[in-house]
Amino acid sequence: MNQYTVLGRKIPTEAMPNPEIFKMTIFAQNEMVAESRFWVYLNQLQKIKRTHGQTVSVQQVIEEESTVKNYGIQLRFRDQIGHHNMYREARETTAARAMAKMYSEMAGQYHCRYQDIQIIKFEVIANFEDIRRQKIVMMTPHAINEEHNHEVKFPHPFAQNPVKRAAKSMRFAKKIPVIEV
Known part of the structure; x- marks a missing residue:
């Protein structure tokens, strides 16, 4: 998942030589998908189709x-029942990773595909409150450093018992067939 800034506008005409430029931040797998999602949203919001518009630029945003x-994410998604609004939070190093985590959680919990989710608002939450x-x-860190939270534990979600070597080696024992004459 990558973060892209897409700029687009209507095709200039004699009546409107300098049309308004629209800018969107899109999270997608590649530039082609980002541009496609841009025109889907622009068609919904401004009634500008891809055939009557032009893409000014598509740039990938790279965060350190x-x-x-x-991150706080306000989104709208469609499932089998209808459309729903939701607010989710993620703790990650970059915005693209937070969005990838959100898309993965939505696919797992609500069976939503990428095209069924619309991001309404995306922000960095600065204050702990x-x-x-x-x-x-x-x-x-604010919560972990408090006095009553020093015993916070993070168990491994898929813990597996180690395989013992003796049991593993005896599973398939080599046996020479005996031929009786």
Whole structure:
């Protein structure tokens, strides 16, 4: 998942020689998908089709992965029942990783595909008090450094028992067939 900034506008005409330029931040797998999603949203919001518009630029936004940030994502998605609004939070190093995590969670919990999800608002949550989700609050350094949270444990979600060597080696024992004459 990558973050792209897409600029587009209507094709200039004699009546409108300098049409308004629209800018969107799109999260997609590649430039082609980002441009396609841009025209889908522009058609919905401004009634400008791809055939009557031109793409000015598509640029990938590359963030540095220095610190972990809390992201708030307001989205709208479609499932078997209808359309729903939702607010989700993610704790990641970059915006693209936070969005990839959100798309993965939505696919797992709500069976939503990429094209069924529309991002309404995406922001970095700066203040600790503005975080709404308890699981995100527990992961922040502010919460871990408090007196009552020193015993916070992070168990491995898919713990497996180690295989013992003796049992493993005896599973398929070599046996020479005996021929009786």
